[in-house]
Amino acid sequence: MGVIQINQELCDLCKICMEKCPFKAIELKENKIEINAGCKMCRICIKSCPNQAITYEERLKNEVNKEQWKGILVFVEHVDGEIHPITLELLGKARQLAQKVGHPVYCLFIGNRIEHKAQDLLYYGVDKVFLYDHEALKYYRVDVYANVFEDCIKKIKPCCVLVGGTSIGRSLAPRVATRFKTGLTADCTVLDMKDNTDLIQIRPAFGGNIMAQIVTPNTRPQFATVRYKVMDEAQRCDQACGTIERMSIEDAKLKSKIKVIEVVQKQRELGISEAQVLVVGGRGLKESKDLALLEELATLLGGQVAVTRPLVEAGWAPHTRQIGLSGRTVKPKLIITCGVSGAIQFTACMDASERIIAINKDKKAPIFKIAHYGIVADLYEVIPLLIQKIKEDRKGVEAYAI
């Protein structure tokens, strides 16, 4: 908390600070250096000034009594009681954070007729599930959900609140954090805990080109939303431990200004541009029926099959499946190219993918220049083995789950 000051007597108008400011927030006005409203308080100007004319003045802020705020509260995301996997990821992280400071892990479970599902949560290292089960809570409506969230926080006073970075989480969390006049950090990819219970929150900024480490040092609770599929899921224990606490809230708090007219289940007809995982077939495929092999791998990974132009021209796949300048541009989380050489017309439309794995017999294929992992092999040998391994792994998991 503080303010940046410019000592005009020390300033010789060298303008170095104006050049260094990443936000163009320093101006020369009437022969004076001034900071304008674009300032993000990054304080780079202070380091840049050769005359030490720019200083940062701390201002004291009311300190919150951190001892009074205990526990990591996880918001349980679900559809009609079916718990979203992000919840288990949050619980895994919550347990780690809680252990560092000796705090309990709590769940907030809001819905209608979900009590039987609350029991499930107790297998994931939760100390207490706070259950709000009411017909007014059947659908997600931000005003009543925020009221319930507020009620729970006021009653248990958690140190941190973790919410999934999902459509609901990103709508609800800012509402509740604002109500408590506290900080919320969106889409965290790394979380850690300081000894004084300050949550270290790391998130990508500026489209992922820069990481920012953020803390909420003077207010409680500390809110964070967390990206899906970043944290490790909590391990299921053999025995349930912890308890369920049934909560009630006054009827006035359950009155909503939002009327749900209907809920339409979305058809899962995604195009290749929307797919998170793509398996791509190229000219290395010998026959059109071999696409079934890629289809099998794609299905196991929850993805789709795409192709290169020659396959579309040969009539093996529709144009909507084609990646390339004359087809679609894609940016999935994972792309596995199989027998694709990697012509520029193709790579230009997929090289922004987050993880690129290429399988090709030819070690000199240009695709290996852009692939993060290149596998020099015959796709007909490697892919069946890979499919087999994934299937075996899945069997193991299914046998383990109850």
Place this chain on the structure above:
Amino acid sequence: MKILVCIKQVPGTTKVEVDEQTGVLKRDGVESKMNPYDLYALEVALRIKEKLGGSVTVLTMGPPQAEAIIKEAYMMGVDDGFLLSDRKFAGADVLATSYTLSQGIKVIGTFDLIICGKQTTDGDTAQVGPAIAEHLNIPHVTWVSNIREVNERNIVVEQDLADSLEVVELDYPCLITVEKDIVQPRLPSYKKKLETRYKPIQVLSLESLQDRNENNYGLNGSPTQVERIFPPEVKAEHILWEGQPEELAEKAFHLLKTEKFI
């Protein structure tokens, strides 16, 4: 029908790099533009106005240069524009930003409908819209992918919740944030550009707000603090695996497992 659209000026590119030696952001040749998601919010507002009459006002917070995006909004057909600009607003996080905007809204007047883009391309938090609604104590709906009905009393929208669409009805006043591609935004018109060349932009400073307590704005009003910024870890680039198929399949499997694709 009085509609307000909140807009933001963002860097023209997201390819910002950090100088690893100095930790300073490199910003050579970075131009500013209107947050692309705000164009959809503006288009929705203008279409509702065309249907029901009334006015569309835009509000932004930023440095004096942010006037440029208000001018752009004028060229699209917006009636009024306000810029919240004050050095005391600097360094604001979500809470302080949304509070400042809500204070600005209170000064400008009352609105039936407030529309925001789904998020900005620089902050990417998607939080400011819902937070404004909370400050104003009005309901909100995010991720609106379609407007089914709109009239003088209320609005029926489809809220995209990834696996389902929730169709909800809201009475005014309320706030919605709209998805990309909900409608095709119009281009700024040259005719409007000429017409609005001298159209004033009203600048609001801390002094013009109801709450003039500096501690609620900018860095002072921000509960979150950025402790440091740093470049992301570089992904393992261009690793080439050769060997027996069995061994290669195992490596690939292990990679997919570690990165949670399995």
